[in-house]
Every structure is written in structure tokens, then in C-alpha cells.
Amino acid sequence: MTATTPSGLHVPDPGFGPHDDLRHWPTSPGGRMRDSLFWEMIMPDERLGLQVYLYLTAHGKCGFNVSVWGPDGEPLALELDGGTVPEDMDLDDFRLKGLAIRQPELRRTAEVTYESDKVRLEYRFEAIQDAFSYRSNPDGLPEWFAANRLEQTGRVSGFLEVAGRRIEWDRRMGHRDHSWGNRDWGVPHHWKWFVAYTDSGRAINGWIWIAGGEWGFAGSVLKDGVTVPVSHIEHHATYHDDMSQKRLEATLVDTAGGRTEVTFDRYGLVKLPTNDKMATEIWESACDATIDGEPAAGQWETHWPREYLNHLVASRNR
Numbered sequence: 001m002t003a004t005t006p007s008g009l010h011v012p013d014p015g016f017g018p019h020d021d022l023r024h025w026p027t028s029p030g031g032r033m034r035d036s037l038f039w040e041m042i043m044p045d046e047r048l049g050l051q052v053y054l055y056l057t058a059h060g061k062c063g064f065n066v067s068v069w070g071p072d073g074e075p076l077a078l079e080l081d082g083g084t085v086p087e088d089m090d091l092d093d094f095r096l097k098g099l100a101i102r103q104p105e106l107r108r109t110a111e112v113t114y115e116s117d118k119v120r121l122e123y124r125f126e127a128i129q130d131a132f133s134y135r136s137n138p139d140g141l142p143e144w145f146a147a148n149r150l151e152q153t154g155r156v157s158g159f160l161e162v163a164g165r166r167i168e169w170d171r172r173m174g175h176r177d178h179s180w181g182n183r184d185w186g187v188p189h190h191w192k193w194f195v196a197y198t199d200s201g202r203a204i205n206g207w208i209w210i211a212g213g214e215w216g217f218a219g220s221v222l223k224d225g226v227t228v229p230v231s232h233i234e235h236h237a238t239y240h241d242d243m244s245q246k247r248l249e250a251t252l253v254d255t256a257g258g259r260t261e262v263t264f265d266r267y268g269l270v271k272l273p274t275n276d277k278m279a280t281e282i283w284e285s286a287c288d289a290t291i292d293g294e295p296a297a298g299q300w301e302t303h304w305p306r307e308y309l310n311h312l313v314a315s316r317n318r
Contacts, residue, residue, distance in 0.1 A: 014133035021106040033058040041174040042297040049286030069270040122158035134218040147181030153203040173197040196289040196298035245285040279306035
């Protein structure tokens with residue numbers, strides 16, 4: 001099933017071509033380029049969250065994390081590894097240590113497998129909407145973040161084995177993204193990225209960022225097989241004393257004038273190391289969610305500079 005765009009609705013050029021789910025290269029010799037790919041699934045009935053994240057530079061340096069987390073303080077698995085790959089290894093058939101990625105049909109299907117002492121995973125993704133670019137949003141995509149970014153919801157089959165549990169998936173909802181371009185982690189002051197989806201096939205994706213004293217919004221709404229870009233997002237978040245996510249209430253106002261109400265209530269959290277020079281904190285929460293009142297699964301990510309985050313925590317606990 002392929003989602004469409006309402007007739008008569010102007011959507012800016014998404015700026016990607018038929019091969020942009022593959023590896024990217026610098027525009028000049030010796031230049032820099034970075035691809036990052038991400039697959040996730042939130043499972044409220046299992047009280048688990050799962051994500052796989054990979055980055056790859058034009059010079060072959062790469063790293064990945066495989067994270068499985070739930071309500072407990074420590075994740076069930078937080079696998080971090082990396083290495084280098086040859087120039088001729090591309091993202092339609094990628095292998096590094098226990099991680100393997102195939103994309104039999106670009107922007108449509110993906111197969112992600114991983115095996116270690118703690119985790120076994122087979123994640124077979126089939127899109128239910130065309131890949132959506134943040135360049136199609138009215139605010140566009142800030143250059144400090146990426147040259148382009150694709151977001152896409154789909155159905156997932158396969159299994160997860162972790163901590164003595166085996167969970168089978170049969171066309172369960174999940175999400176993936178792919179961005180390319182060099183990222184300056186020091187420019188954004190804060191962001192919230194989130195995705196939610198229902199068993200019936202509804203899905204939303206949102207991104208709220210603050211950088212250089214300006215707000216920006218991105219994302220889309222998928223309803224009845226139609227994907228509509230987000231114009232702006234009305235939102236209110238509450239946090240625990242350590243500034244970890246508690247609840248998010250948001251209204252996604254799309255470019256066709258529609259309003260979609262979503263909520264996120266966190267039940268699990270994992271804090272991901274970034275090791276960048278700005279000491280960025282990326283926190284992923286697995287959530288019970290709703291889309292216009294319909295039960296959904298959701299992931300809500302926050303970005304904070306560590307010094308500012310520490311100041312917020314200290315201020316709340318005085």
C-alpha cells in the first residue's frame with residue numbers, strides 16, 4: 001500500500017532521488033559526509049522499546065547501537081559497537097560484526113538482523129507509505145541537521161530474543177528513517193522527535209527543534225492512506241525531576257488544515273551516549289500513546305546539551 005498526497009495540496013520538492021537510500025559521498029574530494037539509518041518498534045503490550053541505529057561516514061568509519069529497554073532502570077540490552085567498512089560496501093547489503101542490513105527494494109523494504117550474546121533480532125520492514133522528507137515541511141530542514149532526511153512507517157515481521165524472552169512479530173507496526181549530511185550537534189538548544197502508530201495503520205511523526213533562537217517543526221500525518229506534511233505543532237511536555245520524559249500532549253496542524261491530537265505517556269527510558277564534543281544527551285522513551293484517542297504505540301526522543309540539562313535538574317531540585 002502506498003500513501004498519496006491530497007490533490008491540490010502543494011508540497012515542496014522532497015529533494016531525493018531513486019538512489020538516496022544508499023550511501024552518500026562528499027561533493028568534493030576529501031570532503032565529509034555522514035549517513036545515519038534507524039529502525040524502531042515500540043511494544044506497549046510487552047512493555048518494551050527497540051531501536052537499531054547506524055551511522056557511516058564517507059571515510060568508512062561507522063558505529064551502531066542496538067537498544068532494548070523497558071520500565072526498569074537498566075536496559076535489557078544496550079549494544080554499542082563500530083569499526084570500518086570498505087568503500088564498495090553500500091547500504092543495500094551492509095555487514096559489520098553482528099549487524100547485517102539489506103534493502104531489497106529501496107524506500108520500500110528493509111531487512112535488519114543482529115546477533116550477539118544478549119540479543120537476536122530479525123526485523124523485516126515493509127513500508128505502508130512513501131518515504132517522507134522533512135524538506136517537504138514549510139520550515140524545511142535546517143542545514144545544521146542534515147542535507148535530507150527520510151521518515152517512513154511500515155509493517156514489521158520477524159522476532160526479537162532478549163533476556164530469555166522471544167517475541168514474534170507478524171506485520172506489526174514500526175518506523176524507520178535515513179538522513180545524510182554532516183550534523184552540527186552544537187547548534188540545537190533542544191529538540192523533541194516522536195513517532196506513533198496504531199494497529200489500524202494510522203501514524204504520525206513530529207519533530208520540534210529550537211536552534212539559534214528560532215523554533216522549527218517537521219513531520220507528517222498518515223490517515224486513510226494519505227500522508228500530509230505538518231505545518232506546526234502545538235505541544236506541552238511534562239518531565240520527571242531528572243528531566244526525563246513523563247508526558248507529551250501535542251496537536252499536529254497539517255498543511256491541509258487538519259488537526260491531529262496525540263499523547264505520549266512514558267513507560268520506559270534509555271539514555272544513549274553520543275560522545276560528541278558538545279556532550280549531547282539523547283534520551284529515548286517508549287510510550288503508551290494515542291492518536292485522536294485511538295490507542296497507539298509511541299517513541300518520544302529528547303535532545304539536550306549536558307551542561308544545560310544538569311542546570312535544569314539542579315534548578316528543579318533546589
